[in-house]
Amino acid sequence: MESVLHEDRVFNPPESFRKTAHINSMEAYREMHRKSIEDPESFWGEAAGSLHWYRKWDRVLDDSEAPFFKWFVGGRTNICHNAVDRWAEGDKAGKKAIVWEGEPGDQRVLTYADLKREVSRFANVLKSLGIRKGDTIAIYLPMIPELAVAVLACARIGAVHSVIFAGFSAESIKDRVLDASSKMVITGDGGWRRGSVLPLKSVVDQGVRECDCVEHVLVVPRNPGGERMECEMQDDRDVWYDEAAATVSDDCPCEEMDAEDLLFLLYTSGSTGKPKGIMHTVGGYGVYTYLTSKYIFDLQEDDVYWCTADIGWITGHSYIVYGPMQNGSTVLMYEGAPNHPDPGRFWDLVDKHQATIFYTAPTAIRAFMKWGDEWVDKYKLDSLRLLGTVGEPINPEAWMWYHRKVGKERCPIVDTWWQTETGGVLLSPLPGVTPTKPGSATLPFFGVDPAVLNPAGEEVSTGLLAIRQPWPGILRGIWGDAERFKQTYWCNWDGKYYFPGDGARRDDDGYFWVVGRVDDVVNVSGHRIGTAELESVFVEHSNVAECAVIGVPHEIKGQGLVAFVLLRGTDADGSDELRKELNNLVAEKIGKFARPEKIIFSADLPKTRSGKIMRRLLRDIATGNALGNVTTLADPGVVESLKKKYSS
Ligand code: WTA
Numbered sequence: 197m198e199s200v201l202h203e204d205r206v207f208n209p210p211e212s213f214r215k216t217a218h219i220n221s222m223e224a225y226r227e228m229h230r231k232s233i234e235d236p237e238s239f240w241g242e243a244a245g246s247l248h249w250y251r252k253w254d255r256v257l258d259d260s261e262a263p264f265f266k267w268f269v270g271g272r273t274n275i276c277h278n279a280v281d282r283w284a285e286g287d288k289a290g291k292k293a294i295v296w297e298g299e300p301g302d303q304r305v306l307t308y309a310d311l312k313r314e315v316s317r318f319a320n321v322l323k324s325l326g327i328r329k330g331d332t333i334a335i336y337l338p339m340i341p342e343l344a345v346a347v348l349a350c351a352r353i354g355a356v357h358s359v360i361f362a363g364f365s366a367e368s369i370k371d372r373v374l375d376a377s378s379k380m381v382i383t384g385d386g387g388w389r390r391g392s393v394l395p396l397k398s399v400v401d402q403g404v405r406e407c408d409c410v411e412h413v414l415v416v417p418r419n420p421g422g423e424r425m426e427c428e429m430q431d432d433r434d435v436w437y438d439e440a441a442a443t444v445s446d447d448c449p450c451e452e453m454d455a456e457d458l459l460f461l462l463y464t465s466g467s468t469g470k471p472k473g474i475m476h477t478v479g480g481y482g483v484y485t486y487l488t489s490k491y492i493f494d495l496q497e498d499d500v501y502w503c504t505a506d507i508g509w510i511t512g513h514s515y516i517v518y519g520p521m522q523n524g525s526t527v528l529m530y531e532g533a534p535n536h537p538d539p540g541r542f543w544d545l546v547d548k549h550q551a552t553i554f555y556t557a558p559t560a561i562r563a564f565m566k567w568g569d570e571w572v573d574k575y576k577l578d579s580l581r582l583l584g585t586v587g588e589p590i591n592p593e594a595w596m597w598y599h600r601k602v603g604k605e606r607c608p609i610v611d612t613w614w615q616t617e618t619g620g621v622l623l624s625p626l627p628g629v630t631p632t633k634p635g636s637a638t639l640p641f642f643g644v645d646p647a648v649l650n651p652a653g654e655e656v657s658t659g660l661l662a663i664r665q666p667w668p669g670i671l672r673g674i675w676g677d678a679e680r681f682k683q684t685y686w687c688n689w690d691g692k693y694y695f696p697g698d699g700a701r702r703d704d705d706g707y708f709w710v711v712g713r714v715d716d717v718v719n720v721s722g723h724r725i726g727t728a729e730l731e732s733v734f735v736e737h738s739n740v741a742e743c744a745v746i747g748v749p750h751e752i753k754g755q756g757l758v759a760f761v762l763l764r765g766t767d768a769d770g771s772d773e774l775r776k777e778l779n780n781l782v783a784e785k786i787g788k789f790a791r792p793e794k795i796i797f798s799a800d801l802p803k804t805r806s807g808k809i810m811r812r813l814l815r816d817i818a819t820g821n822a823l824g825n826v827t828t829l830a831d832p833g834v835v836e837s838l839k840k841k842y843s844s
Contacts, residue, residue: 203592207599207632209608213581217494217628225629225639232642233665239643240267240668244483247522248282249273250452253479257666263686263694264673265666267480268455275459275482276315276352277450279521284312292526295500295549296341299388299532302419304341308524311345313446318342318349320444321437325412327380329354329451332461334378336360336369336400338387339531342416342437343507344517346382351459351478354451358461358473361508362387362396364787368471369403372463375473376675377409382437384416385425390533397427414440455479461675462510464616465726466684467697467716473675474510474616481514481619482522484669488620488641489519492610493553494582494627502528503555503584504542509723510616511586514669515555519620534560539567543575543602554602555584555612559721561594562752564601572601582627584610587722588754589712595634613637613710615696616724617685619669622646623708636707643667648702653689660714661700662693670694718747718755725790730757733785737778739763739770744801744809745792748818756793758818760838762801770797796841800834802826817842 214220219228232239237256244253253271283291289309296304306314327333333355337343343359350357358376360369373381383400386393397415404410416437417424429436453459459481461473489495493515501520505511520527528549534542542564546554564572583603585595590611599609608627614620622644623637630638640646645664650656674681688695697717701709713719716727727745734743742762750756761778763770775795782791802813805828816823817839826832 203633203635205592205634207608207634209628209630210606213494213608214628216496217626218491219626220628222629225626229640229642233645236643236665240483243487244268244271244479247273247278247482247486253455259666262666263682263691265670266456267477267668268483271455271479272452273455273479273482274352274450274453275478275518275522276348278482278486279351279518280308280312280315280348281450283308283524288524291524293521294341294344294527294529296529297531297545297549298340299391299530299536306341311348314341314345315348315352316448317441317444317446318345318437319352319448320446321414321440322349322353322355322380323448324440324444325380325414325435327353327355330356330458331380332356332358332376332378334358334360334369334373334376334381336362336364336381336383336396337416338362338384338389338394338396338418339506339529340384340387340416340418341529342384344529346416347460347507347513347517352448352450354453354457356458356460358463359508359513360463361506361787362394363508363789365784366399366402367785368787369400370405370407371471372473373404373407373410375463376461378407379409380412380414381410382414382416384418385427386418388418388532390536393425395427401428401430453478456672458672460513462513462616464510465717465724465729467726467728469726469728469732471726471729472677472680472684475672475675476619476669477672480668480670482518484620484667485514485519486522488669489515489525490523491626492612492621492624492641493520493555493584495520495523495525495553499552500526500528500550500579501553501555502530502546502549502551504530504534504560505555505557505586510619514620534563535567538571539564540571540574543572543577546577546580547575550579552579553582553584554580555586557587557722558585558590558594559588559753561585561590561598562754565594565597566752569601577602577604580607582610583607584612586612586614586621588719589710590635592634599634608632611635611637613708617671617696618667619671622663622667623710633707636703636709638707640708646708647693648700648708649689649693651688653692657703658701659699660688661696661698661708661710662689663696664693666694712755718745718757720747720750720755720757720789721753723789725757725786727757729786730759730782730790730792733782734759734761734778736785737781739774740778742801742809744811744814746811746814746818748793748815750793757790758794758796758814759792760796760798760801760814762798770795796838798834798838798841800831800837802834802838803830804828805830814838
């Protein structure tokens with residue numbers, strides 16, 4: 197944050213890029229933005245007109261029950277039709293939709309015609325197993341084409357998908373499957389990650405053991421038509437996808453969906469222990485991901501677009517599947533790790549597949565910087581014309597490296613700020629228009645009216661980010677918890693603004709600089725982890741009496757987690773063995789990616805006299821900052837002993 201405050205470099209869009217961009221002048225952007233704010237219904241009505249509707253909407257926006265907004269009320273559409281059929285039935289039938297590469301180097305290409313066939317066949321398999329419109333299906337797959345196909349197949353028949361990132365544990369699968377009452381889990385026999393196979397099926401078996409709602413587990417083979425990987429099948433429940441697919445037709449009509457029918461649930465962490473199922477609906481989400489993709493990635497007919505996210509996160513939903521495909525783009529998809537077999541893998545993929553647009557996370561960029569310039573310098577990267585980042589603030593040093601080493605000072609960078617809840621990007625440069633500043637997500641997208649406010653609702657230069665009016669991609673609620681929805685996002689400023697939970701600064705040019713969360717959510721490598729979620733895992737261990745988890749700056753991951761653990765009894769010095777047990781517990785309950793950087797055992801934690809743990813002081817200890825006010829502490833001596841432990 198410190199370095200961001202002193203950043204004053206400005207980079208203008210290159211002339212060659214500007215010339216062909218969909219939007220290419222600041223005046224045009226300002227004018228369109230003004231119209232979109234003054235008359236959102238006309239603006240979004242026109243945008244939606246580029247998509248296919250079985251029945252046109254009666255009203256663009258219904259805000260009569262705010263904050264439960266409805267968009268394109270009365271309209272009927274199908275997002276799978278918009279993403280697949282529109283192209284498969286026209287002159288793009290032979291255009292590549294998905295170009296996929298597995299970690300071992302195997303490749304598959306699906307044209308839009310192929311994709312329609314595969315999605316329809318998949319949809320028919322779902323139907324043959326009793327899935328109907330409105331049923332929820334959990335998807336736990338590696339990054340193989342069938343993950344995109346499964347998601348689109350659900351959308352095609354109106355089943356609600358709930359994708360669970362394949363790094364989550366059995367316990368996390370269970371929580372999500374039960375919360376959504378999923379009738380089916382789609383998984384695979386395995387996927388490659390860093391040279392070994394993920395045993396997905398056995399994780400699912402463990403996860404659904406107590407889930408009576410699950411009628412079938414559908415198992416997709418990683419190597420279609422090839423050898424299957426070993427997995428145990430339960431007779432009455434488990435079905436091999438390829439066997440079921442052989443018995444159904446590859447023709448399946450799209451279900452006509454109401455614009456406000458649920459499209460998917462995606463679970464994300466908040467500041468309490470329980471993950472929340474974010475709800476997105478068909479119409480508004482469809483229009484919003486379509487338009488943001490078109491303008492922010494400036495999608496053109498011959499682009500090869502690569503977003504390195506996993507479809508298990510919102511970025512993959514919106515900007516691998518729905519957004520680019522509703523624009524008829526060619527999407528590159530990669531299964532494995534960025535440094536397998538060596539740290540040049542991403543650049544090798546860019547050159548080999550001639551990617552033109554590359555969208556990744558600051559964490560990845562920082563990892564590449566650490567691995568050394570020689571890996572990126574080995575490749576041409578001359579096909580690239582646009583770069584993007586997402587998921588966390590990018591430090592100017594990483595931005596400059598990305599600009600020089602990957603973009604060769606030729607490609608604009610779009611730093612896109614958004615969230616699972618927002619459905620699509622809210623703040624971002626437009627690549628042919630906006631002068632960029634390293635570390636700033638710059639200006640709002642159309643229809644987005646942001647402000648930086650203090651708790652009293654006054655505009656300030658540094659404070660809380662707030663969004664004044666709804667946009668079509670806004671979440672429709674938290675599954676099963678309307679109260680939490682209102683409490684979390686609409687509790688400030690009399691419910692007049694959406695509150696994303698981020699802090700931001702606005703500079704003299706009106707640019708936004710998002711500096712990170714202001715709640716108890718920590719962003720580790722772009723993955724959101726609630727500190728409360730982790731704390732509740734630690735206290736499940738019989739030796740742990742109490743625990744406080746905080747986020748600390750981390751060179752590569754942006755933020756890392758540190759756990760301060762108070763043990764039961766008189767033992768203040770937990771063993772390495774116990775440390776291992778606690779790490780395993782986190783892996784088992786949430787997933788390996790949530791394991792903390794450091795676990796500090798202690799005989800006491802800094803608390804106020806009323807017993808509240810002072811996390812602010814723990815943060816000061818962990819960052820080596822001067823300690824804030826300690827006079828309210830019950831026992832000021834605790835801090836000194838923790839400081840010693842932390843640095844030892
Ligand atoms: C953070 C990912 C700064 C932010 C799409 C937000 C960012 C959270 C940026 C959402 C960015 C995302 N600059 N911070 N460009 N993009 N964030 O739900 O704190 O996984 O609230 O969505 O990531 O994370 P989520």
